[in-house]
Amino acid sequence: ETGVTQSPTHLIKTRGQQVTLRCSSQSGHNTVSWYQQALGQGPQFIFQYYREEENGRGNFPPRFSGLQFPNYSSELNVNALELDDSALYLCASSFGGRANQPQHFGDGTRLSIL
Amino acid sequence: EDQVTQSPEALRLQEGESSSLNCSYTVSGLRGLFWYRQDPGKGPEFLFTLYSAGEEKEKERLKATLTKKESFLHITAPKPEDSATYLCAVQDRRGSEKLVFGKGTKLTVNP
Numbered sequence: 001e002t003g004v005t006q007s008p009t010h011l012i013k014t015r016g017q018q019v020t021l022r023c024s025s026q027s028g029h030n031t032v033s034w035y036q037q038a039l040g041q042g043p044q045f046i047f048q049y050y051r052e053e054e055n056g057r058g059n060f061p062p063r064f065s066g067l068q069f070p071n072y073s074s075e076l077n078v079n080a081l082e083l084d085d086s087a088l089y090l091c092a093s094s095f096g097g098r099a100n101q102p103q104h105f106g107d108g109t110r111l112s113i114l
Numbered sequence: 115e116d117q118v119t120q121s122p123e124a125l126r127l128q129e130g131e132s133s134s135l136n137c138s139y140t141v142s143g144l145r146g147l148f149w150y151r152q153d154p155g156k157g158p159e160f161l162f163t164l165y166s167a168g169e170e171k172e173k174e175r176l177k178a179t180l181t182k183k184e185s186f187l188h189i190t191a192p193k194p195e196d197s198a199t200y201l202c203a204v205q206d207r208r209g210s211e212k213l214v215f216g217k218g219t220k221l222t223v224n225p
Contacts, residue, residue, distance in 0.1 A: 031211065033213070033217075035213075040217070041217055043158070043211065043213070044215075048212060055210045055211075056211070056212050090157050096211060103153075106157050107155070108156075108157050
């Protein structure tokens with residue numbers, strides 16, 4: 001069983017640039033959630049995709065956007081990068097529609113904004 | 115608004131010294147409470163799901179319990195390889211299946 005994989009592992013950008021992060025979900029999972037984890041903090045929910053539709057969004061501005069593809073992989077796009085966007089971005093997959101299914105996380109993309 | 119508070123922020127134990135981590139939560143309707151372990155530079159690794167008050171789950175040296183207001187992660191006779199940050203998260207019955215996390219407890223077990 002292949003777990004959740006994310007790419008790239010590390011990324012350095014400058015303020016104002018745009019970035020795309022990628023996530024391949026675990027085999028058999030149809031739901032992908034994205035989280036932002038600042039240093040020393042717990043993960044913060046950005047949004048979730050279920051069967052290619054957005055299914056909930058946290059308190060993040062519209063410059064954070066996403067996609068889910070027919071194979072259930074997903075992208076997170078961030079426009080007009082700000083210094084505060086420096087964080088670990090985590091993707092988690094699960095089997096949505098079944099109560100209480102745990103989300104399984106990838107190892108994240110470390111994004112640094114200069 | 116759903117909230118999760120974990121204590122202590124950091125805990126140092128000697129190998130074999132048992133202890134407990136606390137997770138206090140506020141949620142309108144609990145769908146599930148989740149415990150994860152996170153090693154440095156890695157994503158959270160799923161440990162347990164608890165669904166209702168009174169429920170308990172065990173895995174090796176770890177035991178998780180749940181009441182209507184809090185959850186405990188009991189660590190019995192810990193080993194240095196148990197050193198990690200332990201995260202607690204809740205999932206509300208309302209809306210999407212998002213997880214609301216606490217800040218975590220950083221556990222260090224010295225040999």
